[in-house]
Amino acid sequence: MKLVNGFDLMDYAKKYHHVLPAFNTTNLEMTYAIARGLMEANLPGYIQISSNNLRLSNPRIISLIAQDAVKTSETPIALHLDHGKSFEDVKACVDAGFTSIMIDASHLPFEENVKECRRAVEYCHFYGIPVEAELGALQGKEEDVVNEAECKTDPDMVADFVERTGCDLLAVSVGNVHGLCLNPKIDIPLLTRIDEISSVPLVLHGGSGIPKEVIWEAKKHGLIKINYGSDLRKEYIRTFGEAYEANHNEHDVIHLSVESVDNVSRKAKELVTMINEN
Numbered sequence: 001m002k003l004v005n006g007f008d009l010m011d012y013a014k015k016y017h018h019v020l021p022a023f024n025t026t027n028l029e030m031t032y033a034i035a036r037g038l039m040e041a042n043l044p045g046y047i048q049i050s051s052n053n054l055r056l057s058n059p060r061i062i063s064l065i066a067q068d069a070v071k072t073s074e075t076p077i078a079l080h081l082d083h084g085k086s087f088e089d090v091k092a093c094v095d096a097g098f099t100s101i102m103i104d105a106s107h108l109p110f111e112e113n114v115k116e117c118r119r120a121v122e123y124c125h126f127y128g129i130p131v132e133a134e135l136g137a138l139q140g141k142e143e144d145v146v147n148e149a150e151c152k153t154d155p156d157m158v159a160d161f162v163e164r165t166g167c168d169l170l171a172v173s174v175g176n177v178h179g180l181c182l183n184p185k186i187d188i189p190l191l192t193r194i195d196e197i198s199s200v201p202l203v204l205h206g207g208s209g210i211p212k213e214v215i216w217e218a219k220k221h222g223l224i225k226i227n228y229g230s231d232l233r234k235e236y237i238r239t240f241g242e243a244y245e246a247n248h249n250e251h252d253v254i255h256l257s258v259e260s261v262d263n264v265s266r267k268a269k270e271l272v273t274m275i276n277e278n
């Protein structure tokens with residue numbers, strides 16, 4: 001199957017009542033591993049890469065790898081730009097064949113966030129690609145971005161934000177955190193309030209560490225996509241770290257890379273299955 005359009009993926013998830021995992025990749029091994037995990041579970045989801053991670057490669061390379069990784073898939077998989085930092089990144093990813101986009105201007109004042117998102121939406125919608133935008137800010141560490149101050153999503157700003165940006169998914173801050181240093185405390189009543197107001201489905205960033213029961217409850221209140229980065233990166237790093245600890249003369253990159261694909265795909269399969277158990 002080819003990479004599917006993000007709108008089609010969301011329609012599929014709504015039709016079959018799936019929560020869609022969005023797994024962060026960085027490189028070739030993790031991209032193949034994520035695709036394999038989703039394919040083995042036979043459950044849909046996203047391969048995603050953040051602007052920050054594109055330093056090691058570029059949108060065209062990641063798009064080519066992802067296209068190859070999903071070519072035998074029987075479950076729909078989209079390729080998503082995560083935490084898009086600029087219109088230039090958005091444009092480069094759309095032009096490279098990404099099928100879903102996030103523009104993350106949540107660090108800006110409200111009006112500037114709206115303006116940045118609106119510009120990205122106009123470009124992406126011209127090519128029939130959905131856009132995720134973020135309102136509020138998560139605490140924690142997302143790759144090289146550390147955010148100390150949590151700023152929960154204000155329900156009173158949601159309707160205006162979604163309307164004026166034209167976004168298709170809304171990433172919210174309801175006690176979820178980036179990374180593994182802080183414990184998420186998901187405010188379900190706040191998520192419920194936002195879901196009642198929002199005309200688009202909701203996204204939880206910081207999936208690593210959120211208990212499955214909380215995800216199952218959030219699914220009742222608008223959750224369609226949940227992002228996982230740290231849980232998979234940990235599996236990748238652990239593979240090489242354990243080998244090196246065992247033998248400081250370790251230099252079999254191929255064997256360890258294959259093992260890292262096994263470990264990351266196992267984690268991806270475990271997570272996508274867990275969030276859709278209920």
Ligand code: G3H
Pocket residue numbers: 024082083142177178179180204205206207208227228229230231
């Ligand atoms: O956008 C990526 C995710 O929000 C990563 O969050 O590393 O806490 O799973 P996580």
Ligand code: ZN
Pocket residue numbers: 083142178205206227
């Ligand atoms: Zn995130």
